[in-house]
Amino acid sequence: MNMKLLMRGPSPFGRKCTFAAQYLDLSDKIEISEPESEDQIRSLNPLAKVPVLVCDDGVTIFDSRVILEFLDCLAGGGKIIPSDTAARFDALCSAAMADGILEAALLITYEGRYRPDQEPYKPWLKFQQGKIQRALETMSKAPPAIAPLTVSSIGLGCALEYMDFRKQYAWRPEFPALVAWLNEFNAAYSTFSASRPSD
Numbered sequence: 273m274n275m276k277l278l279m280r281g282p283s284p285f286g287r288k289c290t291f292a293a294q295y296l297d298l299s300d301k302i303e304i305s306e307p308e309s310e311d312q313i314r315s316l317n318p319l320a321k322v323p324v325l326v327c328d329d330g331v332t333i334f335d336s337r338v339i340l341e342f343l344d345c346l347a348g349g350g351k352i353i354p355s356d357t358a359a360r361f362d363a364l365c366s367a368a369m370a371d372g373i374l375e376a377a378l379l380i381t382y383e384g385r386y387r388p389d390q391e392p393y394k395p396w397l398k399f400q401q402g403k404i405q406r407a408l409e410t411m412s413k414a415p416p417a418i419a420p421l422t423v424s425s426i427g428l429g430c431a432l433e434y435m436d437f438r439k440q441y442a443w444r445p446e447f448p449a450l451v452a453w454l455n456e457f458n459a460a461y462s463t464f465s466a467s468r469p470s471d
């Protein structure tokens with residue numbers, strides 16, 4: 273099956289999908305492209321968010337966590353989402369936390385982007401940073417295993433480097449365990465740095 277992954281260049285949710293596809297050896301089946309228009313994305317995903325995966329049989333899949341599950345199925349299953357029930361829900365729960373970090377970070381970025389003529393609303397920024405801080409504290413106490421790669425480690429890697437990229441939260445001085453974790457993650461997966469966003 274051939275597929276098209278619609279995403280915008282620096283999208284951290286898109287990066288989760290491109291990195292997972294590469295790891296699962298599915299990249300040659302997936303063409304990555306920018307959406308043609310907002311209307312195109314709205315017609316594929318009423319929430320108007322990327323990434324969206326369009327399969328050549330017409331099936332459309334979103335959001336990034338469902339795309340990862342789909343890619344895992346295509347690769348035979350149990351590759352980035354463990355098959356064992358306890359390990360599976362542990363990985364999915366921790367992946368949901370990493371996605372929550374990304375969502376909070378994105379809202380901080382949007383606060384500046386969509387209020388161009390006003391000061392960002394500080395209590396809202398603090399509210400989102402509180403979510404990031406608590407989630408990072410939780411994850412730093414029990415970071416996901418580096419190997420095998422799972423939806424949880426993919427999510428955490430993408431979330432940490434997205435905050436390096438857009439600077440919504442200066443996580444490095446506060447969480448040295450996660451700095452070490454990210455170094456180890458990058459050393460283990462050389463393709464991760466290849467998927468790093470650039471402006």
Ligand SMILES: N[C@@H](CCC(=O)N[C@@H](CS)C(=O)NCC(=O)O)C(=O)O
Binds near residue numbers: 319
């Ligand atoms: N839960 C979604 C979040 C996707 C998301 O927020 N994507 C951003 C780009 S990184 C987007 O399309 N934002 C446009 C919007 O919120 O309208 C996922 O996991 O794919």
